[in-house]
Amino acid sequence: MILVTGATGNIGSPLVAALAQAGQRVRALVRDPRAVTLPPGSERAAREPGVPWTFLRPRAFMSNALRWLPQLRTGDLVRVPFAGVAAAAIDPADIAAVAALALTSDGHEGRIYELTGPDSLLPADQIAVLAKVLRRDLRCEGLPDEEARAQMEASMPVEYVDAFFSFYVDGTLDESQVLPTVQEVTGHPPRTFEQWAETHADAFH
Numbered sequence: 001m002i003l004v005t006g007a008t009g010n011i012g013s014p015l016v017a018a019l020a021q022a023g024q025r026v027r028a029l030v031r032d033p034r035a036v037t038l039p040p041g042s043e044r045a046a047r048e049p050g051v052p053w054t055f056l057r058p059r060a061f062m063s064n065a066l067r068w069l070p071q072l073r074t075g076d077l078v079r080v081p082f083a084g085v086a087a088a089a090i091d092p093a094d095i096a097a098v099a100a101l102a103l104t105s106d107g108h109e110g111r112i113y114e115l116t117g118p119d120s121l122l123p124a125d126q127i128a129v130l131a132k133v134l135r136r137d138l139r140c141e142g143l144p145d146e147e148a149r150a151q152m153e154a155s156m157p158v159e160y161v162d163a164f165f166s167f168y169v170d171g172t173l174d175e176s177q178v179l180p181t182v183q184e185v186t187g188h189p190p191r192t193f194e195q196w197a198e199t200h201a202d203a204f205h
């Protein structure tokens, strides 16, 4: 029996589906905030002696493009923070595919998988793909850093905002490198952003 926590999430949801499709016995944990708490440091807890583990460390998710929905509902201009930062974003379905194999086949114990998609794209590149898939004349414009900071601080703790600025303005995190891990583990190439956009096109209408 495999228990999937975070089962309503971008990864958990396709992971439950992938495991069920593979004939595995799987249960999905749906959060009840009055009854469920997660221990801090999930990687640290997993390293306790006797607990077999495989860590998945995905880069930015393609599903982050859903953050542009409010702007796309009001027009064709999408204003983005960190416009000059490229990332080899990954389809959460590929993260789920790797997780399903790690849970159900041999050879993954004690491994750390850094997971990326097949292409390193700027936000403007992703928006150009969305424009093609949605058949809209979308345009991308970079937000000045001060404006980006003000917007982000309105929706998340300042520590998160500082971390994003450290990653993407100071350059302490590079998510642009394309890695072969998804192909190596699953035997198929990671899905492109265009494939992700086509699969999720309905969400943008």
Ligand SMILES: NC(=O)c1ccc[n+]([C@@H]2O[C@H](COP(=O)([O-])OP(=O)(O)OC[C@H]3O[C@@H](n4cnc5c(N)ncnc54)[C@H](OP(=O)(O)O)[C@@H]3O)[C@@H](O)[C@H]2O)c1
Pocket (backbone or CB within 6 Å): 005, 006, 007, 008, 009, 010, 011, 012, 030, 031, 032, 036, 037, 038, 058, 059, 060, 061, 064
């Ligand atoms: N977005 C990115 O670019 C990115 C990149 C690398 C890593 N990650 C990490 O990847 C992980 C999974 O991301 P995701 O997109 O699948 O997240 P998600 O779509 O936001 O889903 C999170 C899931 O965790 C559940 N959950 C949250 N707090 C919980 C709690 N206290 N107890 C039990 N369940 C709880 C949520 O349940 P409810 O439906 O009840 O809220 C939901 O099912 C996150 O840790 C994220 O930080 C994200």
